[in-house]
Amino acid sequence: MxxxxxxxxxxxxxxxxxxxxxxxxxxxxxxxxxxxxxxxxxxxxxxxxxxxxxxxxxxxxxxxxxxxxxxxxxxxxxxxxxxxxxxxGPHVERELALVKVQGTGEHRIEALRLAEVYRARVVDATIASFVFEVTGTPEKVDKFCELMREVGLVEVARTGVAAIARGREAV
Structure with a gap:
């Protein structure tokens, strides 16, 4: 069997x-x-x-x-x-990532546009690169990184998942 x-x-x-x-x-x-x-x-x-x-x-x-x-x-x-x-059951998961993206011209504009859509904050900027801070579910962070690969992703540092149960009680 x-x-x-x-x-x-x-x-x-x-x-x-x-x-x-x-x-x-x-x-x-x-x-x-x-x-x-x-x-x-x-x-x-x-x-x-x-x-x-x-x-x-x-x-x-x-x-x-x-x-x-x-x-x-x-x-x-x-x-x-x-x-x-x-x-x-219901719980909240969040992760923070620092995402370094290089680019000039259209790639730079596209990186900023995507960051706005994903509510990522610019925490460092130079003439040729940005470091974005993005927080959310691991899936959201994954998707943001995937999109940034197309416009010049250099490196990513992730915190790992922080999670807590919903409701009034501590578990």
Whole structure:
């Protein structure tokens, strides 16, 4: 009997941890040891006393693999909780990118026009280039970068996804 493999799904995980040395390495090591990919990773402390941090990881895998990742993360000692924001439901994801574009003449005008459409801000400008700051969903940032390739994209620096659940409760 042939069993069809399950399609990989994109999941955004929010992991609340004690802010201690080595926790990020332990989490990244868990992904590496098991062959799981991290598409995006961001970390920031979330308490006034800097004792607790939130790690946001975007990963891909079939549901069984995502469940296994969550279970393994939950077993790590300094982890307070793991929330699969994708499974939870409505949540907000944003990413920031700095996009350097070179160009003169029509390419320069087109880059500025596209930046206006995507609500990207010019944060640096020279005679021959711009650096734009664009924020939004990862898909919006991807599309902006794709369009800028046609007018002179030089390089991109991205922050990774920051995400939070919608609603009144903390998760």
């Amino acid at each position: 042939y069993i069809t493999p399950q399609a990989a799904e994109r999941h955004t995980l929010s992991i609340v941890v004690d802010n201690e040395a080595g926790i990020l390495a332990r989490i990244a090591g868990m992904f590496t040891a098991r062959g799981y990919n991290i598409a995006s990773l961001t970390v920031a402390d979330i308490t006034e006393d800097h004792a607790v941090s939130r790690i946001t990881i975007v990963t891909n895998g079939p549901p069984a693999v995502i469940d296994q990742i969550i279970a393994q993360l939950d077993r790590l000692v300094p982890v307070h909780r793991v929330t699969d924001l994708t499974e939870l």
